[in-house]
Amino acid sequence: MFLTEVKTGRTYDNNELLKFDALAMKPSWANPCLTGYEVKVSRSDFMQDQKWPGYMAYCNKFSFVCPKGxxxxxxxxxxxxxxxxxxxxxxxxxxRPAKHRLVEIPSDIYQYMLMSRIDPDRHPFFGSRREMLEAYVEDRVNRKSLGKEVGSKLANELYEARKQLDENQWEYNNLKSESELMGTVRTVLAEYGIRIYKYNDWQSQIRQRMTTGVNPQMIKLLNEVTENAEKLKMMVEPKEDAI
Known part of the structure; x- marks a missing residue:
């Protein structure tokens, strides 16, 4: 919890009252810690301040905050x-970090922090309710603007994603149709003795069949028969030396 302008007790009839510029409380039951902050914006303010050592009795850690140097x-x-x-x-x-000191914190400061927290006219981060409401309105405007910007960006990204999905679906359907067509072509060619494999010369077989109209396998078989017939003829014909 972080509070600004935290008093060390009641204002009425308290000559030793001090006021932290800011006070932070660590949310821990085992190791409670109050850290006080004193803000200085001028060198003279720091040199003339003689009351700050009194803060040490009301916090476990204490730090000065100032412009650089x-x-x-x-x-x-x-x-x-x-x-x-x-x-x-x-x-x-x-x-330099503040050192933690074991201090018995007076209950008055906890009481003041509690009342500051529940006071309907005071917000712990603002000096008045008006400041809080102005900040709230500004935050709503910023959130609305940010929502439009993010929403527009998400809408564009969603449109592009859907467009890409449609293109991928079209390409998938096209490849599927071509694959089915290729399967049909394979089946038809196989009926005519032409089988498409990766390592056979199926292109030449198709060209030959389209040119002659004859099954390439029949042409191959005819060539083998003709070749064997020639061999047989040579075997049965009498040789001139034998006559």
Whole structure:
């Protein structure tokens, strides 16, 4: 939980009242920890502040937050942390982490934090309810704008995905039709003695069949018969030397 402008007790009749610029509470039953922050924006404010050591009794960790270089860690006790703010980038850098101290935290500060949390006119991150409502309205506008932008982007991506899916489906159907057609062609050619294999010369067989109109297997068989007939003729004819 992170609260801003946290008082150390009741305002009425309290001369020793202090007010943290910010106070964070770690959500842990086993190791509860309150971290206090004091923000300094000028060198004179830091040098003239004599009350900050009083914060140490109300938190387990304490850190100064300031613009880069405004406070040096050598100017602070070892247990006090230092965080630099970089105006050009908006970044925060921990120059030295605050050391954890075992402190018996007064119950008044927990009571104040609880009342700050449940006060309907005060939000822990804003100085007034108006600030909270203005931020809420701005956030709604930003969310609406972001929703339109994201929605438009998702719609375009969905359209492209559907378009790609349709193209893939068309290509799949086309390949399926060609595969079925090829199967039919194989079956028909096989009926005429032409079988398509990867390593046979089926192209020449088709060209020959289309040219002569004769089954290539019949031509091959006829050639073999003619060749065998010639061999047989040579075997049965008498040789001139024998006469």
């Amino acid at each position: 405004l406070i040096q860690k050598e100017e602070l006790p070892e247990e006090v942390g230092l965080i630099w703010y970089y105006p050009d980038t908006g970044a925060l850098r921990t120059i």
